[in-house]
Amino acid sequence: MRKPIVGISYKTYINSIQETFKMLDQIVRLTGTEKKIEQVIFPSIGTLYPAAQVLKGSNIALGAQNISPEKNGPFTGELSIESVKEIGGRYVEIGHAERKTIFKESQEMINKKTRLTLEEGLFPFLCIGEEEQENNEDLLYNTFNFQILSALNGIHIELIKNVIIAYEPFWAIGKSFAADPEYIHKSHDIIRNVLADLYGKEISKQIRIIYGGSVSKVSTPFIINNNNVDGLFIGRFGHNPKNYNEILRIVMSIKC
Numbered sequence: 143m144r145k146p147i148v149g150i151s152y153k154t155y156i157n158s159i160q161e162t163f164k165m166l167d168q169i170v171r172l173t174g175t176e177k178k179i180e181q182v183i184f185p186s187i188g189t190l191y192p193a194a195q196v197l198k199g200s201n202i203a204l205g206a207q208n209i210s211p212e213k214n215g216p217f218t219g220e221l222s223i224e225s226v227k228e229i230g231g232r233y234v235e236i237g238h239a240e241r242k243t244i245f246k247e248s249q250e251m252i253n254k255k256t257r258l259t260l261e262e263g264l265f266p267f268l269c270i271g272e273e274e275q276e277n278n279e280d281l282l283y284n285t286f287n288f289q290i291l292s293a294l295n296g297i298h299i300e301l302i303k304n305v306i307i308a309y310e311p312f313w314a315i316g317k318s319f320a321a322d323p324e325y326i327h328k329s330h331d332i333i334r335n336v337l338a339d340l341y342g343k344e345i346s347k348q349i350r351i352i353y354g355g356s357v358s359k360v361s362t363p364f365i366i367n368n369n370n371v372d373g374l375f376i377g378r379f380g381h382n383p384k385n386y387n388e389i390l391r392i393v394m395s396i397k398c
């Protein structure tokens with residue numbers, strides 16, 4: 143019922159337009175016609191427009207790694223959702239751990255960006271996750287409940303199903319290995335329960351929850367093999383188009 147979705151972020155690892163062209167061209171040739179799964183690429187911000195040109199006409203969508211909390215006005219240095227929409231962007235990444243820790247993004251800011259994204263008809267990749275590994279399920283529930291509730295505060299219930307929750311435990315980002323699959327599955331179950339408690343079972347069943355944090359082709363089959371894991375958010379280990387293609391094929395073989 144939930145269409146699997148895989149996102150890949152280039153963060154600010156791949157910033158050259160020429161390199162972006164080359165990589166995306168390969169990805170489009172390898173996976174650009176797949177229809178059973180949604181794919182989204184979040185290029186480095188300076189390459190967003192040229193990336194849009196390469197992805198146009200393929201089944202791979204474009205995403206922005208961040209947006210300004212308001213559509214337009216005095217927000218120096220921010221990327222407006224108006225520009226994202228104009229170039230055909232469909233997804234917006236919000237609240238990534240790096241934005242929270244390095245750029246001190248608050249839950250209030252995350253709420254504004256999520257709300258704007260949904261009201262403008264785009265789809266947020268709302269990142270949530272605990273800072274340290276936590277084996278107490280009640281504490282995890284409380285953390286997810288707080289992050290989801292504050293990010294989605296005041297948003298019309300009809301729009302909530304368009305959110306994609308990217309579960310990204312801070313402690314598993316930028317590491318050699320992803321979190322343990324059992325740990326990931328338990329967290330996804332808890333997130334699904336939080337969503338059901340907040341918005342009802344019907345809506346919770348429609349929301350996709352994906353995992354991100356040092357995902358590789360080795361860990362993919364174990365992570366994805368669970369009903370509450372609807373896809374992946376890939377970083378470094380998918381930057382090579384061949385690896386990305388392999389990860390995508392594994393996800394499709396299990397989910398589609």
Ligand code: PGA
Nearest residue numbers: 315316354356357377378
């Ligand atoms: P990583 O990035 O796979 O390089 O850890 C994942 C992310 O931050 O989304």
